[in-house]
Amino acid sequence: MEEHENIMVGLDIGTTKICAIVASIDEQERINILGVGKAQSDGLNRGVVVNIDKTVNAIKDAIAQAELASGIQVNSVNVGIAxxxxxxxxxKGVITINNRDNEITAKDVERLLEDCQRIMLPTDQQILHVIPQEFVVDGQDGISDPVGMSGMRMEAEVHIITGLVSAAKNMYRCxxxxxxxxAxxxxxPLASSYAxxxxxxxxxxVVLVDIGGGTTDMAIFQDNTIRHTAVVAIxxxxxxxxxxxxxxxxxxxAETLKRKHGESYADLIEEDETITVPGIAGRPPKEITKSILAKIVQARMEEILEIVGIEIKRSGYADSLSAGVVITGGGSLIKNICPLANEIxxxxxxxxxxxxITGGLKEEVNSPIYATGVGLVMHALRSGTANNQTMIPSSSQGTNVEQVMQKITDRMKSWFKEL
Known part of the structure; x- marks a missing residue:
């Protein structure tokens, strides 16, 4: 990558914007934002690439801005997928420990996680993340890190996240x-949670709800582990x-009305002002009241939150969310989203x-719209230094796609050979 090993680049390829963030981490694990770049994105639909050329141009644009601000030349990036x-x-998986003194090693854990991945998947789906939920050693459950323990038999329960092969491929291609x-x-949603x-x-x-442009991503955490993930195309x-x-x-x-005057909860409007919108092609201007606008926004926001509610029930963790819900992404900037979420x-x-974030362009990224971008660099920086939850190690040293893919899972190799 760059000269400095501890500099990472996050690239949030979203439906409405593409955002590049360059950040560094020092010995005290303090994160500094060195550069930020943002470009409008037209090449995606509901989180999936539909136009490669437009997406490529927007990526170049966003990274060029981040390079200019940071003075660092970018070679490899950590990309978010939704x-x-x-x-x-x-x-679930199970293995036996056959070392001389029955001590569990990191290799055994790796072997167990591989065993957990023996699942039947449709040919167009591929494993993206394998996240251990808990380990059981000789019937003793509730173990989060079994390395160094003694035992004959080790079981694990894992959370596996899969995605469409073609969607990941197109992301790489762009x-x-x-x-x-x-990298x-x-x-x-995993990245946003880090931020x-x-x-x-x-x-x-806690349940994290990231309301973006094309997708609403959610993740449920409990006991410091991710328990459920979902991506909704509204x-x-x-x-x-x-x-x-x-x-x-x-x-x-419509976009300006939403950003400037949109409210998520019509009943909480203090004074109902009238907004004037210029007419189309010389027609007379339109008068729109704030309450009518709020009713339109509220209907859709309610739908998004109701789907989130269904996912929470599906996860089985509905009763153990003491910290409630954290809403992020551009959609969280619409006024009064919290009272609406509270009610629904x-x-x-x-x-x-x-x-x-301790330094650098701290103020510039102090907004929910940068949650995923900042989370991507945090994931990359921390996975290099801290014991990370996901199995996939940070691969800043990766020099080509083949190497990267090996880090994700050996099984991913086959579909990257065509690249």
């Missing part, structure tokens, strides 16, 4: 065509579409902004 093709499931290497491919959740929340039980873009159709305005006008989900809600 889209409603993401699936998560649980799996980054490579823009002239960069992919790692990380699930976006906006603190350890206490993860311990107590998000901010749908709110804009509703405004455009409901009020018969242009797409840009019955959980305490707050807006999550990136935490744990």
């Amino acid at each position: 889209g409603d093709h993401i699936r998560s499931m649980r799996s 980054v490579e065509r823009a002239g960069y290497q992919v 790692d491919l990380i699930l976006e 906006v959740l603190d350890e206490e929340e993860k311990e107590a039980g 998000a901010g873009q749908k709110v804009t579409d509703d405004i455009r159709l409901g009020l018969s305005v242009l797409d840009d006008q 989900l019955g959980l305490d809600a707050k807006v999550g902004i990136p935490l744990g």
Whole structure:
């Protein structure tokens, strides 16, 4: 990668924006943001690449801005992946320990995690992450790190996240065509969680909801481990579409109305002002009241939160979310989202902004829209220094896709040979 091993680049390839963040970590594990770049994205639909050229240009643009701000030449990037093709499931595995003194080693854990991956997957789906939930050694459960313990038999329960092969491939293709290497491919809700959740929340039980442009990503944590993930293909873009159709305005006008005047909870509007929107092609301007706009926004926001509620029930962790819900992403900037989430989900809600940044362009990324980008660099920086939850090691030394893929799982090799 760069001269300095401890500099990482996160690339959040979103449906509405592409964001590149360059950050470094020092000996005290303090994170400094060195450069930020943002470009409009037109090449994705609901989190999946649909136009390679447009996406490549936007990636180049965003990284060029980040390079300019940081003065660092970017070679490899940590990319986030989302889209409603993401699936998560649980799996179990068991192995016997056959060392001389029955001491469990890191190799044994690796062998066990490989055993957990023996699941039947459709040919178009591929494993992205394998996250250990808990280990059981000789019937003793509740173990989070079994290395160094003695035992004859070790079992594990893992959370496996899979995605569409073609979606991951196209993501790689865009980054490579823009002239960069992919160091790692990380699930976006997992990345966002590194940036906006603190350890206490993860311990107590929390649901992270990242309302982006094309997808709403969610992750449920409890006892410091990710327990459930889901990606829903309804998000901010749908709110804009509703405004455009409901009020018969242009797409840009709908987006501006949403950002400037949009509210998630019509009953909480203090004074109902009238907003004037210029007419299309010389037609007279339109008068729109704030309450009508809020009703349109609220209907869609309620739908998003209701789907989140269904996913929470599906996860089986509905009763153990003491820390409530943390909402992040661009959609969390719509006014009064927290009271609405509070009412629909019955959980305490707050807006999550990136935490744990000590220096550099700290103010520039102090917004929920940068949660995923900041989380991607945090994941990469921390996985190099701390004992990371996901099995996939940071691969800043990766010199080509083949090496990277080996780090994710050997089984991923086959479909990358065509690249």
